[in-house]
Amino acid sequence: MKSYLAAAIQMTSLPDLEKNLVQAEELIDLAVRQGAELVSLPENFSFLGKEEDKIALGDAIATKSEKFLKTMAQRFQITILGGGFPVPVDSHKVYNTALLIDPSGQELARYEKVHLFDVNLPDGNTYRESNTVMAGTRIPPVYPSKHLGNLGLSVCYDVRFPELYRHLAQMGADIFFVPAAFTAYTGAYHWQVLLQARAIENTCYIIAPAQTGQHYALRQTHGHAMIIDPWGVILADAGDAPGVAIAEINPSRLEQVRRQMPSLQHRVFL
Numbered sequence: 001m002k003s004y005l006a007a008a009i010q011m012t013s014l015p016d017l018e019k020n021l022v023q024a025e026e027l028i029d030l031a032v033r034q035g036a037e038l039v040s041l042p043e044n045f046s047f048l049g050k051e052e053d054k055i056a057l058g059d060a061i062a063t064k065s066e067k068f069l070k071t072m073a074q075r076f077q078i079t080i081l082g083g084g085f086p087v088p089v090d091s092h093k094v095y096n097t098a099l100l101i102d103p104s105g106q107e108l109a110r111y112e113k114v115h116l117f118d119v120n121l122p123d124g125n126t127y128r129e130s131n132t133v134m135a136g137t138r139i140p141p142v143y144p145s146k147h148l149g150n151l152g153l154s155v156c157y158d159v160r161f162p163e164l165y166r167h168l169a170q171m172g173a174d175i176f177f178v179p180a181a182f183t184a185y186t187g188a189y190h191w192q193v194l195l196q197a198r199a200i201e202n203t204c205y206i207i208a209p210a211q212t213g214q215h216y217a218l219r220q221t222h223g224h225a226m227i228i229d230p231w232g233v234i235l236a237d238a239g240d241a242p243g244v245a246i247a248e249i250n251p252s253r254l255e256q257v258r259r260q261m262p263s264l265q266h267r268v269f270l
C-alpha cells in the first residue's frame with residue numbers, strides 16, 4: 001500500500017439519469033485534476049427519484065450506471081466506487097448495488113445493500129426502501145488492493161450496524177466506503193458521529209461520498225461527504241454544496257494509529 005489521494009464526491013442527484021451522469025463526470029474530472037486516484041460516488045448517484053420511476057427505468061439505470069463507471073475508470077485511469085444504483089432482480093424489485101471498478105474497467109467487487117431503510121422519522125417523513133429493494137444476502141466484500149489498501153464496502157444505512165464494519169475489519173479492511181444519501185433530518189444528528197465511531201472503533205479510514213440538497217418532492221439529504229482518518233480526525237468535509245472532499249490515505253498514519261491504539265488486537269468477543 002502506498003500514500004495516495006482519495007475523493008468522496010458530493011452530488012445532488014435528480015430523477016434524471018442523463019443529467020446525473022453529466023454532473024458525476026464533472027465532479028470526477030474535478031477530483032482527478034486535484035490528483036485523486038481513488039474516487040467514490042454516493043448512493044443513488046445515477047438516479048434519485050420516485051420508487052415507481054426507479055423500478056420502471058431499472059434496466060436502463062443499471063446498464064448505463066455500470067457502463068458509466070467502467071468508462072470513467074478507464075478514461076481517467078482511476079479506481080472508482082459507484083456507491084449505489086438499482087440493479088433489477090425481477091419486475092418489482094432491485095438490489096441497491098455498490099460496484100468497485102479498476103482503471104482497466106474490470107469489476108473488483110460488488111455489494112448488494114443488506115440493511116434496508118424502513119423507518120418513520122420524527123419529522124413526519126416515511127421511508128420504505130423494502131417496497132422496491134430486495135435485501136442483499138451476502139456479507140460485504142473486502143477487496144485487497146496492493147496499492148490502495150484493503151477496501152471494505154458498505155452502503156448508507158449500514159453505518160448504523162457496527163457488526164458489519166467489525167466483520168470488514170476482521171477480514172483485514174483498512175478503508176471503509178460508506179456511500180450515502182442520508183436524510184437531512186437524521187444526518188444532522190447522526191451522520192458524522194456514526195462515521196467517526198466506525199473509524200475509531202476499527203482504526204480504519206472512512207471514505208463517505210454523499211448526496212446533498214433537494215432531489216424531488218420532499219426528499220432532502222444532509223451532504224457532508226467526508227474522509228476520516230483512523231484516529232477519527234475529519235480530513236475533508238464537502239459541506240452542503242455539490243463538490244468533492246479529498247484527502248490523503250497514508251499507510252504510515254494507519255500503522256501509527258494502530259500502534260498507538262491497538263484496540264483491534266484487544267477484542268474479546270468478535
Ligand SMILES: O=C(O)CNC(=O)[C@H](CS)NC(=O)CCC(=O)C(=O)O
Pocket residue numbers: 043044048049117127128129156157160181182183186187190
Ligand atoms: O430513497 C431513495 O430514493 C434511495 N434510497 C436511499 O436513499 C436510502 C434508502 S431510502 N437511504 C438511506 O439508507 C438513508 C439512511 C439514513 O438516512 C439514516 O440511517 O438515517
